Amino acid sequence: MTASKRRGLMAASALLGGVMVLSACTGDGDKGGSAAADASTKSQAQIDEAAAQETSKARIVISPKNGADNAGINNDAKVTVSDGTLTQVTMTTAEGKSVKGEMAADSKSWKPSEQLERATTYKIAATAKDADGREAHENASFATVSKANSFIGNFxxxxxxxVGVGMPVSINFNKAITDKKAVxxxxxxxxxxxxxVVGHWFNSQRLDFRPDQYWTEGSTVTLxxxxxxxxxxxxxxxxxxxTVTFKIGRNQVSTVDVATKTMKxxxxxxxxxxxxxxxxxxxxxxxxxxxxxxxKFKETRMNGATVGFTDDDGKGEYDIKDVPHAMRLSTSGTxxxxxxxxxxxxxxxxxxSHGCVGLNDVKGANDPNQPGAWFYDNSIVGDVVIVKNSKDATIKPxxxxxxxxxxxxxxKAGSAV
Incomplete structure (x- = not known):
């Protein structure tokens, strides 16, 4: 090949390469790629829009949260919904026992209609609908407070x-209370x-309430x-x-004069x-x-050994199995x-006596004319008995x-609030 022919072939190749490069960078190529991308993006947006249209706007909240423990047994459990209404709520124990519940009139909330059990796992399943009828669902499981982690007050x-005018409200807690103010x-x-009415703590487990003077007869007290x-x-x-209510009866106060050996x-x-x-x-x-x-006991047994009155053999100094018309005045046995x-x-x-106040009576507690029977029949729990002129100390509160x-x-000094 001559030199002139080689130069002509190289020129042609260069021209052809230039055309190919230019062709690869033309606007037509961009139009094709952009259209494909637009089509892909539009398709995803349509999918997202369709999915959004199918999702309910109703938002269900279950309390306590899923997995919670130490939940309260009265107020903690509830279901609420926003942007919708509840259509169904079921609550069961882990064993499948159903718990009755109450739906609010507007179907915006639900709660159990009975107190829950302690140390129990519960499951709640809730369904709601939004304004367009689309459903939403939520589920949760929680455990209530255990007996070991809870306290109650026996009152x-x-x-x-x-009751009589002297009856305090007395609450004995089954566990020691350290935050007395909160309780x-x-x-x-x-x-x-x-x-x-003011409360007084005798110790970490006993809290009593009373007014300054005896309760007013005929009044109603609410705890x-x-x-x-x-x-x-x-x-x-x-x-x-x-909430507990009780009535105060007539004002009966009996005064025992140990010196004169009479009771008025x-x-x-x-x-x-x-x-x-x-x-x-x-x-x-x-x-x-x-x-x-x-x-109050129409008849009861009294054994001296239970209150420290024993003989040399450790037996009670007395053991009377049928004491008639007995009414307790102290924890220690009065x-x-x-x-x-x-x-x-x-x-x-x-x-x-060994410290009690005795009234004449008969065995069997069956003679209403006896002083012991009369006093028993005319007394109620909460009546006051005052003892004076004894050689002993004043009883501890x-x-x-x-x-x-x-x-x-x-x-009042014993109040925590």
């Missing part, structure tokens, strides 16, 4: 009862009489326990939520009866002070009761329901 008097703040005691979820001690929560019974300030008694002997005197009847084993002559003349032996200033 007296009972709901619906009628007392969750308890309210009020009287229809308008009397100021509200709002302790669900209240942390009484580290990791220990309350579970109670309830007054109702609403008027003396209705004077009864001859036999109180504690000089060796075993009766406590002085204001005492409240906390229990009673006012009928006495059939002593001669009639001791009543009004000699103090012979926490020995029974006897907080009236503290001044009002002393009583």
């Amino acid at each position: 007296t008097p009972e709901d619906g009862s009628t 007392q703040s969750g308890i309210k005691v009020s009287s229809s009489s308008g009397q100021e 509200k326990l709002d302790l669900d979820g209240v942390e009484g001690a580290k990791g220990v929560f309350g579970v109670q939520q309830k 019974v007054t109702q609403d300030g008027k003396t209705v009866k004077t009864i001859l008694i036999s109180a504690g002997s000089p060796e075993n005197p009766t406590y002085n002070g204001q005492m409240v009847i906390s229990e 009673f006012i009761h009928g006495n059939y084993w002593g001669p009639d002559s001791i009543f009004g003349s000699t103090n012979t 926490d020995n029974g329901l006897n907080g009236w032996n503290m001044s009002w200033a002393q009583w």
Whole structure:
């Protein structure tokens, strides 16, 4: 090949390469790639839009959150919805037992209609619809507070009862309370009489409430326990939520004079009866002070060994299986009761008991004309019995329901709020 031919071929090749490069960078190529990308993007947007149209706007919230533990048994469990209405809610235990519930009138919320059990796992399944009828679903499982991590308060008097003017509200907790302020703040005691009512802690497990003076006769007292979820001690929560009411009866106060060996019974300030008694002997005197009847027994057994009165063999100094018309005045064993084993002559003349106040009575508790029977029939739990002129000390305020032996200033000083 001649030199001129080679130069011509190289020129042609260069020209052809230039055309190819230019062709690869033309606007036509960009149009083709952009159109394909637009088509792909448009297709994804359409998919997303379609998916959004199928998703419900309803938003369900289940409380407690899934996996929660130590949930309260009264108020914690509930289901709510926004941008929609609830159509179905089911709640069951882990074993499948159904829990009844209440749907709000607007179908915006649901809650159990019964108190839950402690130390139990529950499951909730909820369904809701938005305005366009699209459904939403939520599920959750949680565990309620265990017995080990919760506390309750056993209280007296009972709901619906009628009691005497000296009856305090006494609450005994089954676990020691370290945050007394939090617990007392969750308890309210009020009287229809308008009397100021204050709580007093005797120890970490007992909280009593009373007014300055005895309750007003005929009034109604209300106890509200709002302790669900209240942390009484580290990791220990309350579970109670309830309201209790009781009625105050007539104002009966009986005064035992150990020196004269008589008891004067007054109702609403008027003396209705004077009864001859036999109180504690000089060796075993009766406590002085204001005492409240906390229990009544038509007949009961009294054994000295249970309250420390034993002989050299360790047996009780007395063991009477059928003491008639007995009413408890102290935790330590002080009673006012009928006495059939002593001669009639001791009543009004000699103090012979181991610390109790005895009234003349008969075995079997079946003679309503006996002083012991009369006093029993005319007394109710919460009535006050005052003992005076005994050689013994004044009974301690926490020995029974006897907080009236503290001044009002002393009583209020024991409040945590």
